Amino acid sequence: MILAAAERAGTVEHAAGAAAAVQKDPAMAAVTANAETFVMMILLTLLAAITLAIIRQRNLFGVVILAGIYSFLMASVMIALDAVDVAMTEASVGAGISTVVLLATLYLTDSVEYPRPRSVAIPLFVSLVVGAALAWGTIGLPAFGIADAPIHTHVAPTYIEYSKKHEMPPNIVTAVLADFRGFDTLGETTVVFTAGIGVLLLLQGGWRKSHNSRRDDEDNELDTDGDEA
Amino acid sequence: MRLDLILRVGAKLILPFILMFALYVQFHGDYGPGGGFQAGVISAGMVILYAIIFGVRAAKHVAPPRIVEKMVPGGVLIFAGTGVVSMFLGYNFLDYTGFAHDFLHAHEWGILIVEIGVLVTVCGTMIAMFYAFVERGRT
Numbered sequence: 001m002i003l004a005a006a007e008r009a010g011t012v013e014h015a016a017g018a019a020a021a022v023q024k025d026p027a028m029a030a031v032t033a034n035a036e037t038f039v040m041m042i043l044l045t046l047l048a049a050i051t052l053a054i055i056r057q058r059n060l061f062g063v064v065i066l067a068g069i070y071s072f073l074m075a076s077v078m079i080a081l082d083a084v085d086v087a088m089t090e091a092s093v094g095a096g097i098s099t100v101v102l103l104a105t106l107y108l109t110d111s112v113e114y115p116r117p118r119s120v121a122i123p124l125f126v127s128l129v130v131g132a133a134l135a136w137g138t139i140g141l142p143a144f145g146i147a148d149a150p151i152h153t154h155v156a157p158t159y160i161e162y163s164k165k166h167e168m169p170p171n172i173v174t175a176v177l178a179d180f181r182g183f184d185t186l187g188e189t190t191v192v193f194t195a196g197i198g199v200l201l202l203l204q205g206g207w208r209k210s211h212n213s214r215r216d217d218e219d220n221e222l223d224t225d226g227d228e229a
Numbered sequence: 230m231r232l233d234l235i236l237r238v239g240a241k242l243i244l245p246f247i248l249m250f251a252l253y254v255q256f257h258g259d260y261g262p263g264g265g266f267q268a269g270v271i272s273a274g275m276v277i278l279y280a281i282i283f284g285v286r287a288a289k290h291v292a293p294p295r296i297v298e299k300m301v302p303g304g305v306l307i308f309a310g311t312g313v314v315s316m317f318l319g320y321n322f323l324d325y326t327g328f329a330h331d332f333l334h335a336h337e338w339g340i341l342i343v344e345i346g347v348l349v350t351v352c353g354t355m356i357a358m359f360y361a362f363v364e365r366g367r368t
Contacts (some may be wrong), residue, residue, distance in 0.1 A: 005257065027342060068339060084262035085262045085263065085264065085267070086260055087262075088254070088267045089245060089266060089267055089270070091269050092267055092270040092274060093270050095269055096270065096274045097273065097277070097355055098273060100277055100281075101358065101359070101361065101362060103309055104359070104362035104363065105362070107282055108362070110364055121365070136268075166332050166336075166338060167333055167339065168332060169259030169260060169340070170259070170335065171258065171259055171260055171262065172343075173262075173264075174258045174259055174264050174340060175259075175336075176342065177264060177338055178264070178339070178343045178347075179325065179336055179339065179342040180343055182312070182323035183312075183322070183323055185308075185343070185347065186305075186308050186309060186323065187292075188313065189304060189305050189308050189346065189350050189351075190305055190345050191352050192350055192351055192354050193301055193302060193304070193305045193354065195352075195354070196301050196353070196354030196355075196357060197301065199358050199361065200298075200301075200357055200361050203358075203361035203364075203365050203366075204361055204364070
């Protein structure tokens with residue numbers, strides 16, 4: 001599936017390159033498009049390889065590290081797609097925080113996966129069906145990078161025109177997130193807040209208890225994992 | 230833990246620049262990539278790196294749990310409070326036009342305040358989750 005996506009990205013890059021060639025120097029545009037296609041194919045191939053390695057790996061520590069590498073590759077893909085904001089989030093959350101949290105989880109549980117369950121037939125069937133459904137769903141999508149896809153013709157032009165008219169900050173992503181769609185972002189912040197509170201409640205077993213245990217910690221904490229350097 | 234001299238010195242060199250980068254991402258979000266969410270995660274990552282290398286106790290002096298726990302709802306309150314203030318100024322909820330004398334500056338201020346709200350919540354949530362995981366492991 002990933003390779004199919006790579007092929008699609010490749011053909012679309014060619015199409016984009018062809019479109020750009022009309023405006024600029026044709027040879028130069030073709031070289032740029034080819035280089036981008038090449039980088040993209042390498043990245044997506046590496047992603048597929050990492051996914052296979054994660055499936056085969058039984059040591060969960062290795063899985064966590066591979067997942068971090070996967071996130072960094074994904075961030076590189078996002079940079080290649082000119083989505084720098086998303087790349088930054090992917091690198092910091094996917095490769096940074098979630099790796100730390102997963103390692104902390106491994107510390108609390110166990111770092112070796114249990115032996116395989118009795119039968120792999122049902123899980124294999126489920127994942128094949130889900131994968132096929134996803135691949136079938138992509139058929140209905142507009143071609144990658146096409147300019148007149150519904151998402152580019154609905155509200156996006158209004159945002160761009162409006163920010164141009166009022167000379168708003170040049171990073172329209174920030175303007176859309178915090179201004180045009182401020183209410184959505186308020187909802188997203190609330191989601192982060194709710195998720196954080198949920199995790200804290202699960203791990204600490206309620207506010208009252210956590211407050212008590214913290215008092216104890218501060219009073220007679222024997223520092224085992226650090227010192228005054 | 231006592232022999233990791235290179236790690237400690239290296240971390241001490243890197244940490245201020247990580248925080249600096251987080252602040253850059255925060256305050257330059259209008260012009261470059263980034264914003265409150267990314268800045269919050271990066272600054273939380275700084276505290277977590279500090280905790281991993283120098284111990285959780287040292288990190289709790291930098292980011293006391295009492296403050297971190299208040300940051301989690303605090304950011305949402307800053308965000309929602311901005312909307313309420315804009316309503317008091319006679320505009321729609323989260324319409325920042327009333328914050329300054331002209332449109333552009335008002336919206337820059339509004340975006341900045343709201344992004345600070347996002348930073349506070351995200352940073353607090355990440356650090357609090359990390360503390361929760363670490364404390365769980367001790368008992």
